Amino acid sequence: xxxxxxxxxxxxxxxxxxxxxxxxxxxxxxxxxxxxxxxxxxxxxxxxxxxxxxxxxxxxxxxxxxxxxxxxxxxxxxxxxxxxxxxxxxxxxxxxxxxxxxxxxxxxxxxxx
Amino acid sequence: xxxxxxxxxxxxxxxxxxxxxxxxxxxxxxxxxxxxxxxxxxxxxxxxxxxxxxxxxxxxxxxxxxxxxxxxxxxxxxxxxxxxxxxxxxxxxxxxxxxxxxxxxxxxxxx
Numbered sequence: 001x002x003x004x005x006x007x008x009x010x011x012x013x014x015x016x017x018x019x020x021x022x023x024x025x026x027x028x029x030x031x032x033x034x035x036x037x038x039x040x041x042x043x044x045x046x047x048x049x050x051x052x053x054x055x056x057x058x059x060x061x062x063x064x065x066x067x068x069x070x071x072x073x074x075x076x077x078x079x080x081x082x083x084x085x086x087x088x089x090x091x092x093x094x095x096x097x098x099x100x101x102x103x104x105x106x107x108x109x110x111x112x113x
Numbered sequence: 114x115x116x117x118x119x120x121x122x123x124x125x126x127x128x129x130x131x132x133x134x135x136x137x138x139x140x141x142x143x144x145x146x147x148x149x150x151x152x153x154x155x156x157x158x159x160x161x162x163x164x165x166x167x168x169x170x171x172x173x174x175x176x177x178x179x180x181x182x183x184x185x186x187x188x189x190x191x192x193x194x195x196x197x198x199x200x201x202x203x204x205x206x207x208x209x210x211x212x213x214x215x216x217x218x219x220x221x222x223x224x
Binding site: 002004033035041042043045048056058088090092100101102103104105106107109 | 146148153154155156157158161201203211212213214215216217
């Protein structure tokens with residue numbers, strides 16, 4: 001158990017819909033990272049937050065947004081969903097914002113029909 | 114584009130053999146990490162090597178880093194069936210907060 005909690009574990013929805021994925025980092029970790037993993041692919045970096053502030057952005061679509069709240073949990077919002085958004089979405093947390101081990105949650109599997 | 118690229122994409126070996134996988138990256142880094150992912154599960158950190166280190170060991174794992182060639186290798190000695198998983202390298206760039214993952218090597222260890 002990494003200590004990172006992601007909900008929901010599985011989500012099935014239709015094209016055009018909006019979903020919210022939630023991540024609770026390990027206790028004490030201030031950095032949260034979001035990654036997308038499509039079938040049999042590597043991980044695409046989406047966005048990173050440190051103590052509530054956005055610090056780095058990757059290949060995140062405009063239809064996607066995220067935030068980190070004062071209690072350090074984070075949410076990834078995906079809107080106007082398309083079939084290609086079907087993927088595993090991982091959240092990871094770390095103590096340091098610059099370097100150090102990432103602790104991954106078990107992911108949220110999104111299926112868009 | 115991905116920072117790291119693992120090679121080979123897939124590797125199949127017999128139990129007891131050594132497995133070597135390589136990672137190449139494009140820009141300067143602070144550190145490089147290796148992670149393991151069992152099918153459909155979250156990634157688990159294996160080892161971190163800093164840019165001023167050349168080699169690091171952890172149990173049956175040996176990691177090397179060649180910053181002049183922008184490459185790293187992960188060696189798993191005396192492999193076991195339980196080592197079957199995908200292995201990813203991740204690079205933490207200099208001056209960036211991003212961790213960029215490669216495309217992974219799928220390792221299958223046959224009992």
